Amino acid sequence: MRTGAVIALLLGLTATPAVAAADDDLVNTEVSFTNGDLTLHGTLVAPAGGRHLPGIVMVHGSGSPYPRERYRDQAEAFAKAGIATLIYDKREVGYSKTNRSYSVLADDALAAVRALRERPEMDPERVGVWGLSEGGWVAPLAASRSSDVAFVVVLSANGGTPSRQQAWNVANQLRAQGVTSSLLRTVTVTQMRLAVGSGIFPEAHYDPVPALAKIRQPLLGLWGTRDTLTPPVSSARIFRDVLERSGNTHYTLRLFEGADHGLHRTDDGFTRLPEFAPGYLEQVTSWVNALADGPPKASTDVTTQPDEQIPELPPLSWYESPGAQLGLLILFVVAFGVFLLVEGALRLRGRSAPSRIGKRTRWLAAAGLLTTLGLVVYLGALLMGSTRDIGPVFLGRTLPWLALQLLAVGTVVAVLRAAIAWHQDGRPRSPQVLLPLVAGALFVPWAFYWGLLVP
Numbered sequence: 002m003r004t005g006a007v008i009a010l011l012l013g014l015t016a017t018p019a020v021a022a023a024d025d026d027l028v029n030t031e032v033s034f035t036n037g038d039l040t041l042h043g044t045l046v047a048p049a050g051g052r053h054l055p056g057i058v059m060v061h062g063s064g065s066p067y068p069r070e071r072y073r074d075q076a077e078a079f080a081k082a083g084i085a086t087l088i089y090d091k092r093e094v095g096y097s098k099t100n101r102s103y104s105v106l107a108d109d110a111l112a113a114v115r116a117l118r119e120r121p122e123m124d125p126e127r128v129g130v131w132g133l134s135e136g137g138w139v140a141p142l143a144a145s146r147s148s149d150v151a152f153v154v155v156l157s158a159n160g161g162t163p164s165r166q167q168a169w170n171v172a173n174q175l176r177a178q179g180v181t182s183s184l185l186r187t188v189t190v191t192q193m194r195l196a197v198g199s200g201i202f203p204e205a206h207y208d209p210v211p212a213l214a215k216i217r218q219p220l221l222g223l224w225g226t227r228d229t230l231t232p233p234v235s236s237a238r239i240f241r242d243v244l245e246r247s248g249n250t251h252y253t254l255r256l257f258e259g260a261d262h263g264l265h266r267t268d269d270g271f272t273r274l275p276e277f278a279p280g281y282l283e284q285v286t287s288w289v290n291a292l293a294d295g296p297p298k299a300s301t302d303v304t305t306q307p308d309e310q311i312p313e314l315p316p317l318s319w320y321e322s323p324g325a326q327l328g329l330l331i332l333f334v335v336a337f338g339v340f341l342l343v344e345g346a347l348r349l350r351g352r353s354a355p356s357r358i359g360k361r362t363r364w365l366a367a368a369g370l371l372t373t374l375g376l377v378v379y380l381g382a383l384l385m386g387s388t389r390d391i392g393p394v395f396l397g398r399t400l401p402w403l404a405l406q407l408l409a410v411g412t413v414v415a416v417l418r419a420a421i422a423w424h425q426d427g428r429p430r431s432p433q434v435l436l437p438l439v440a441g442a443l444f445v446p447w448a449f450y451w452g453l454l455v456p
Contacts, residue, residue, distance in 0.1 A: 027047065027080050027081065028047055028048075028049050029046055030047070031044055032045050032116060034115070034116035036108050036111075039094055041090065041092060041113070042069075042089060042090055043069050043090065043113065044088055046077055046079075047080055047085035047122060048081070048083055051085065053122075053124040054085040055084050055124060055128070055151075055289055055292070055293070056084065056085045056086065056087065056117045056118075056120075056127065057076075057079055057084055057086045057154070058089075058113040058117055058128070058131065059076065059087065059088050059089075059133075059136075060106070060110045060133070061091040061133070061135065062263075064091075065091055065096045066090070066091065067091035068090050068091075069088035072088045073088065075277075078282045078286070079285065079289075082287075082290065084289055087113055087117045089113055092106070099201050099202075099203055101203045101204060102203075102204070103138050103142055103204055103207055104142070106135075107140075107142040107146065108143075110130055110132075110139060110143040111143050111147050111150070114128055114130065114147070114150055127151050127152075127292065127293065128150070129144075129153060130144060131153075131155075131156070131285075132153075132154070132155050132156070132158065133155075133156040133263065134158070134230065134231065134263075136156075137156065137157060137158020137231075138158070138204075138207060138209050138212075140154075140158075141158070141212045141220075144216050144218050145212040145216050150218055151292070152218050152220070152221070153216060153218055153219070153221070154221045154223075155220070156263070157224055157228055157231040157262045157264070158209075158222060158231070159209065159231050160232075160235060161232075161235070161236070161239070162205065162208060163204050163205055164197050164206065164314055165313075165314055166231060166232070167193065168189045168190065168193045169189075170230045171189050172185060173229040173230075173270070174388045175188065175388055175391070179394040180398070180399065181397035182398045183453075183455035184399065184402045186455075187452035188380070191450070191452065193314060194317055194321065195321070197314065198316075198317045199323045209239075210243050213247070214243055214246070214247040216244070216247070217249055218251070219251040219253075219292060220240075220251070220253075221252070221253045221254075221255075221284075221289075223255050223256075223257065223264060223281065224236060224255070224256050224257070225256075225259075225261050225262060225263075225264055226258050226259065226260060227259060228262045229261070229262065229270040231262060232311055233256060233309075234303065234306055235311065237256060237303045238303055241301050244299075245299070250298065250299040251297055251298070251299070252300070253299075253301070254300070255284060256302055256303065256304070258278075260278035261273055264277055264278050265278065266278055266279075271389075329443060329447055333369060333370070333373040333440050334373060334374070335436075336439070336440035337366040337367075337369045337373070338370055340363075340433060340434075340436065341370065344359070358426045358434055359434075362419050362422075362434055362437050364415045364418070364419070365416055365419045365438075365441050368408055368411045368412040369415070369437070371408055372408040372444075372453065373444075375401075375404070375405050375408065376453065379401050379402070379405065405453055409448045412444060413444075413448070415441070416441035419437070419438060420441075420442075
């Protein structure tokens with residue numbers, strides 16, 4: 002048995018006989034490789050009869066499941082240009098909306114690189130990684146860990162943290178649908194900071210700069226000027242500055258006019274056209290093939306236009322902490338809800354006196370409870386769902402947000418009216434009345450904080 006075959010078995014690499022691809026000049030080979038206890042499966046797309054080939058391992062964007070076939074068209078384009086390309090199914094174990102590790106994903110990519118390097122048709126010294134979006138964090142991290150990676154190609158890679166990137170992405174989606182009210186800041190800043198502080202946003206603070214600073218391999222970075230998910234100008238500028246400071250002058254950075262997040266043509270950044278941006282595929286293949294003649298010199302077309310306005314996400318203060326916010330929600334639900342339940346029970350028994358303070362406190366409790374629960378449900382739906390289709394927008398507000406703001410104003414009015422009645426009725430000390438009044442007093446700054454009382 003050949004040495005290469007022995008090493009391949011130790012790495013967990015298996016392959017079935019090659020089968021013809023859709024193009025007669027290409028072959029597909031089913032490949033499996035392991036990272037720890039997990040076996041990943043993929044397809045090597047390569048030119049038929051090729052020898053000493055350069056190779057690319059394609060690293061996924063965010064989301065799961067993420068099957069290899071999403072990259073089939075690009076893999077075949079690269080293979081037709083003489084570059085063997087490995088596409089694989091993204092892991093689902095240990096990856097979800099609330100749980101993921103870029104370190105683990107980088108190890109997956111490195112396992113794929115090792116598997117590809119052991120293929121007999123490959124030149125092991127010319128195997129690199131390609132990463133899109135989230136892969137733009139993962140691929141450089143993998144390259145920073147191993148000299149087995151010969152080069153790095155990133156598409157729409159972020160120069161900042163995932164939390165700020167997501168805030169910028171959501172802000173673009175809301176603005177495109179006409180949102181200009183306080184909902185914009187509530188969703189992109191206030192809610193985002195709470196999600197980060199609660200730990201439900203995985204890898205929220207990941208900083209790509211340390212990994213970039215360790216990369217000594219040639220790097221090709223590509224961005225679309227109409228990308229609405231990744232800020233292209235500021236990200237490209239961060240890549241350029243970090244690589245220059247670290248002494249890596251073997252980079253090429255390009256902006257493609259009229260291209261979206263996946264380097265497809267687009268008219269508005271949101272509607273993806275089927276064609277790739279003119280020159281994208283040729284840029285990748287020519288750059289990778291030219292590495293055979295030596296690493297490139299530094300080259301960039303990053304313009305002098307200003308960086309995008311990306312929301313700042315400072316750490317939470319004590320009153321913004323998950324514990325404090327949860328405590329307030331519990332107080333509101335208990336104070337308003339229990340009052341309504343007790344009052345309802347007493348009225349059924351004929352014991353509830355129709356006093357002025359009682360009537361006004363009922364209005365306060367009803368409006369406060371509806372506003373509180375409505376905000377939690379609506380923001381939760383936006384967080385777990387999507388902000389790409391939020392329905393009709395009126396006066397810069399979605400209809401649910403407009404309703405919540407009107408309820409919040411009604412709650413404040415009810416607080417004032419109940420407080421006046423409490424004072425005029427001799428300041429009764431009944432906990433049944435005091436608790437909703439205290440909750441109502443705290444509701445006012447809480448509603449301002451969450452943008453309910455802000456235009």
